[in-house]
Amino acid sequence: MTVLLSLAVLLLVNLTTFLVFWWDKEAARAGRWRIQESTLLGLALVGGSLGAVLAQRLLRHKTRKQPFRSLLNLIIGGHAVLALVWIAAPSWLTQMVAQIP
Numbered sequence: 001m002t003v004l005l006s007l008a009v010l011l012l013v014n015l016t017t018f019l020v021f022w023w024d025k026e027a028a029r030a031g032r033w034r035i036q037e038s039t040l041l042g043l044a045l046v047g048g049s050l051g052a053v054l055a056q057r058l059l060r061h062k063t064r065k066q067p068f069r070s071l072l073n074l075i076i077g078g079h080a081v082l083a084l085v086w087i088a089a090p091s092w093l094t095q096m097v098a099q100i101p
Contacts, residue, residue, distance in 0.1 A: 023035065052075075
């Protein structure tokens with residue numbers, strides 16, 4: 001159950017991130033108020049990196065902007081390392097982390 005709940009939350013965060021990137025792209029097209037880059041990167045950092053990358057590719061949004069692009073790539077790399085550590089972690093470590101409230 002915990003795994004399904006975690007996946008559901010991750011899906012929700014990524015969907016939200018994608019939609020916020022879409023909103024920012026539409027605001028840029030219309031010349032309206034924009035969402036701060038720190039907010040976009042923050043959403044990626046808390047688990048929305050896949051949604052951010054998909055939005056960046058599909059919407060062609062923030063693809064050339066530096067240092068945004070480099071920071072997003074750093075976040076993605078950090079998430080990849082965490083995923084690999086989680087997969088490779090011994091079972092006692094996984095159980096210990098699962099008990100953290």
